[in-house]
Amino acid sequence: MQHIRNFSIIAHIDHGKSTLADRLIQRCGGLADREMEAQVLDSMDIERERGITIKAQTAALSYRAKDGQVYNLNLIDTPGHVDFSYEVSRSLAACEGALLVVDASQGVEAQTVANCYTAIEQGVEVVPVLNKMDLPSADPDAARQEIEDVIGIDAIEAIPCSAKTGMGIDEILEAVIAKVPAPRGTLDAPLKALIIDSWFDNYVGVVMLVRVVDGVLRPKDKILFMSNGAQHLCDQVGVFTPKSIGRDQLSAGEVGFVIAGIKELTSAKVGDTITVLSWPASSPLEGFKEIKPQVFAGLYPVEASEYDQLRESLEKLKLNDASLQYEPEVSQALGFGFRCGFLGLLHMEIVQERLEREFDMDLITTAPTVVYEVVLTGGEVIKVENPAKLPEVSKIDEVREPIITATIFVPQDYLGPVITLCNQKRGSQVDMHYHGRQVKLVYDLPMAEVVMDFFDKLKSVSRGYASLDYDFKEYRTADVVKLDILVSSEKVDALSVIVHRANAVYRGRELASKLRELIPRQMFDVAVQAAIGSHIIARETIKALRKNVLAKCYGGDITRKKKLLEKQKAGKRRMKQVGNVEIPQEAFLAVLRVEDGK
């Protein structure tokens, strides 16, 4: 156990975490050079393309240190986006140390700080690393200063490195051995293994990633899940290098996988403790907080006949994504679909993209919304996660909206625009602190504003330098109204949004005008109206198309004309027929593209 080190990497998106992980794996020979694919730990296509990590991944590395001894290093990669911060705390629970990777030219970012605090709270040793030293703009001294100012840890020994060129890789590995404590645990004790993550594999069923705290786990052991008393026969144990490699046992201090012929992900809950039936532990380890979805949106198949396929696809996705929630929903405009709950906007986008790509679904997604608490006149409190379901005004006593506390790190140069943005989004300032080049802003913001487009706006007003982390704070009374959209005089429930009263007229006008741009011209004039209750506040007309015909069609060769019409038809397949109007998918998200009024 003295030769084991469990550590993870904390870094902001783009600060080079996955590249550094690749480099460490390569240095320790976890994969042959020909097997190295950029960002090996990001196994999903989407992870690689977007350069983000969604699921935690691990790699067991073997490293011969300068003291001549061979160490087993377990690297547990963590997601860097705020939507997936709960995965970070889980990964950290399996570690004694964490590399804090900071881009030497950009300095500390909000997400990094939040994750770093989580690490410190969990008693994990933080080893600062300054990455991207190969860039001419690298300023290690300023970055060190920021780490000390903002996070408050000693950064004098922060290791300069470049994951790109390989500089400093050995120094990092040596520092992990020297600074990260070896795991503490008792080999000769009842088994206690914490489930850090679990996912569904089509061939072997549920795979659990565990950290063994005490005792030893071997194949053929009868295991017991301490939360629900379920028993299973342990089939295989092993580690990822990141290839999966079977082992005879996993013992105290180690991180590895367990396969036990489990069919349902729900029976291998993350945070549960596994013990052995023959020598059970008396009490479970402390688990994790359960995560509740914060953002809801409707997902509908473009073709009504694909409803069953969508349900099956969601079921399969859920196998690997316990945080995804969904329940059937009916829209007058869109037919049968599902109201889905997500951790955040990125999570929503990813689910949508996976459904389209991996399951070949054509989807309509409605605008994301937060969960409102509505107090009815009778005193009853209901939760509303679909704008179309907001009760009539006369039945509402009060609507409460979720408020978050947002921590924003922004270079001083962009402070003004960021403050303006927060004010525009109905934020109230809680705190502001200068840390070297950066300013830390703390704002209370309505979550509804954040799910709309806050993140994109923040990026654009700060040229990408601001970073954001947030936590739910409370429900607060809000003066909101439901804005309805009528297309050809028919209310399209899927286009309804809940907005703040002060913005309602402006948003209604903007939304109607956006829809006029997004809905293609049809064979007849189409009226688009925005209404609050029965009061029409905006009207736009989509003028009829005059003609749609191929002037020349050489009768001999029809292939190209046929292709053209097939393409046109395929385009329409991605539209939804509402009444007699064809509405493209992106129109249902038009509200996200509406600019804010001043």
Next chain:
Amino acid sequence: MSERRIIPLVTRPPVITRAALSAPPPLSLYVHFPWCVQKCPYCDFNSHAVRESIPEQAYLDALIADLEASLPQVWGRRVQSIFIGGGTPSLISAAGLERLLADIRMRLPLAGDCEITLEANPGTLEATHFGDFRAAGVTRLSLGIQSFDDAALARIGRIHGGDEARRAAALAAKHFDTFNLDLMYALPAQSLEQALADLEIALSFAPPHLSCYHLTMEPNTAFGAKPPADLPDDDCSADMQEAIEARLAQAGYQHYETSAFARPGHRCRHNLNYWAFGDYLGIGAGAHGKLSSHTGIVREARHKHPNAYIEGVARGDALQERREVGTEELPFEFMLNALRLIDGVPPALFAERTGLPLAAIEPILVRARQDGLLEMDANGLRPSLQGQRFLNTLLERFLPEVK
């Protein structure tokens, strides 16, 4: 809010069986001549700019060898029209054309009143040959005027000017009883007045037939890749179309196909055969053919590049592609052609030419009629005025569903 339950209906298409055709459709011959002096930026036809000289002799030899090899497919059937298109077939010498038509006559039985159309460009050199072309047996000339306006012609990359266009039109009128002038509208920077001025000049030659095409940005053309910035917008080009149609109706022309107008008795029989889903043998580089037999309908295409074609014919392999039209594709293929006709076709023609009962497409027909795109009675199955304007929307519905 009340919630209406929506039950998704699963409509199963009726099982369609195709019967053998009761009689072979009329047969036409298409001959492709793949060279042009210069490629026009809007053209997506199979044409190649002339490098040094056209290998006329070798090409004519190949055409005839190709025809001979194809004879078994059309054995005993009389040819009711011939169309020599391109490219610029008027680049062919008068002697070469005479030889081509003589060789065709020797091998294929032509109907007594067989229409023989030649496409021609208004270049000075070609125009001097119009009389010889007539003497060689061409009965109809189709002249690619496009516009009489020098500036507009230059914008669409034509090598002739307005004066040459006028001279060629006059010569066509002198030598041919029936001829066609091709005009284009919605040209870069063109106004409604300019489009109508072009039309007036065309009318001054009293052409028996006029084709008025909306300039279209086709994929895989220079314009397709980079459309001119000053094209008239949709509303303006729609105004042009309506004004052109109105003017031609006033001048006594019948609008009989999407872009074609004719004086009584001067409709293009070759094109009518396409629109009525007739058969045609296509010879020459990149030529397409459609041939019916009791086993089914086959579409074929020759090698596109002139050299590849000449070599292919020599090997006894002129075809680049040959495929049977699937049962599910037939309704669309039939309608793509038939619904271009303003008067449509007799409803019975569908079964006659495709072997499918009209009932096979009943649900589509019903919906198209409900939506005001289609009209149908005992005499005809035809697009409504709305259906003519939105022909793509109408045709699209006949495409097989894919998923």
